Every structure is written in structure tokens, then in C-alpha cells.
Amino acid sequence: MTYPVTDPQTDPQTDPTTGPTTGPTSDPAPSGTATSAGERLFRQLAPTGATPPWEGMADVAPALGAEIEHGLGAVMARPGLDLRTRELAVVCMLAALGGCEPQLAFHVGGALRAGARPAEVVEAVTQVYLYAGFPRTINALNVVRKVFAEHGVLDVTASGS
Known part of the structure; x- marks a missing residue:
């Protein structure tokens, strides 16, 4: 699978405040819900009440946060290793x-x-x-x-x- 490189300034499918809105890097979960694979995995690994890193950087680098959330779910949840x-x-x-x-x-x-x-x-x-x-x-x-x-x-x- 390839991941598109998007420019928030020129790509109409990229919201500069939340990152990509379509494609493999987008998260089908509504904002603020704990339904993405990255969010579920974070909750499994994190102590109770911990804030995901993507929430902590949402005000400065929301697109990077979205990539981190996606990456956690896409890589850490792959089959092959527990x-x-x-x-x-x-x-x-x-x-x-x-x-x-x-x-x-x-x-x-x-x-x-x-x-x-x-x-x-x-x-x-x-x-x-x-x-x-x-x-x-x-x-x-x-x-x-x-x-x-x-x-x-x-x-x-x-x-x-």
C-alpha cells in the first residue's frame, strides 16, 4: 500500500487543522472517539488516564499527530508478531x-x-x-x-x- 503525500496548502482533501481527510492515512473514526486502531492500541498500552501524543500536539502539529496515530495502529497491530x-x-x-x-x-x-x-x-x-x-x-x-x-x-x- 502506498501513502499519498499531501500538501495542506494545495490539496483539497487535506484539512490543515486535522490532516488528510481521505486515503490510507485518514481515520474513519469521528474526531474525539476512541475507535481508531491507533487509539485502541494506545489505550491498551498506556496507563489509565494517559493522553495520546497526538492530542498533546494537536494545537501545534495536528497532521503529524494524525500520522502518529495512524502509524501506531498500522504498524503495531500488524500480524506476524504479538x-x-x-x-x-x-x-x-x-x-x-x-x-x-x-x-x-x-x-x-x-x-x-x-x-x-x-x-x-x-x-x-x-x-x-x-x-x-x-x-x-x-x-x-x-x-x-x-x-x-x-x-x-x-x-x-x-x-x-
Whole structure:
């Protein structure tokens, strides 16, 4: 599937305040409802009451927000990998990138909510050391430690979880 590139200034099918109105990037759900695939997935991964990133940027970059919402639903909900495995992969990627600590914290929590065991999250982040280095791994483990504390995970090694 190809995704059209639209210019909000010249494309009559693009609303500059909400993004594309037709085509694969549009969301058939009415604005403000939790029926898009991205919204449903966000609610599955996020803690109760969390605001989706596309809502937080709606006043500055609504088209980008629409792309993020669409991307989350289109990529993370694909067949082939379960959500737990996808979240562990995202945790590894964000840890390797570095500088993504808020997103890493969200996805560590998302991995736990998707069924990953705390020991699996730690093992996944441990893989980052070999490919992205010790500093990125330490920084990621500090985020993991904080998220575990928020989830009541006290000692991964003693519980074997």
C-alpha cells in the first residue's frame, strides 16, 4: 500500500487543522472517539488516564499527530508478531537510540501491560549493551528501574518474574 503525500496548502482533501481527510492515512473514526486502531492500541498500552501524543500536539502539529496515530495502529497491530514481542522490540530500539527516555518509559510500561515479564524486559535491554554500548544500556536500565517501581516490581532477580 502506498501513502499519498499531501500538501495542506494545495490539496483539497487535506484539512490543515486535522490532516488528510481521505486515503490510507485518514481515520474513519469521528474526531474525539476512541475507535481508531491507533487509539485502541494506545489505550491498551498506556496507563489509565494517559493522553495520546497526538492530542498533546494537536494545537501545534495536528497532521503529524494524525500520522502518529495512524502509524501506531498500522504498524503495531500488524500480524506476524504479538504485541508483547513488538513492545520488547520497541524497548530495545528506544534504548539503543538514547535520548528517548519518556517514550522508553511508556513502552516499558506498555510491554508489562502487554504481558512481558519484568525479567524479559531486563533481558531485552541487556541486548542493547552489545550493539549500542554501555552508556545507553545504563540509561535504559535506569528508566526500567523507575517504571518497575511504579508498577510495584521490587526485585526482578529474587522473583524470577
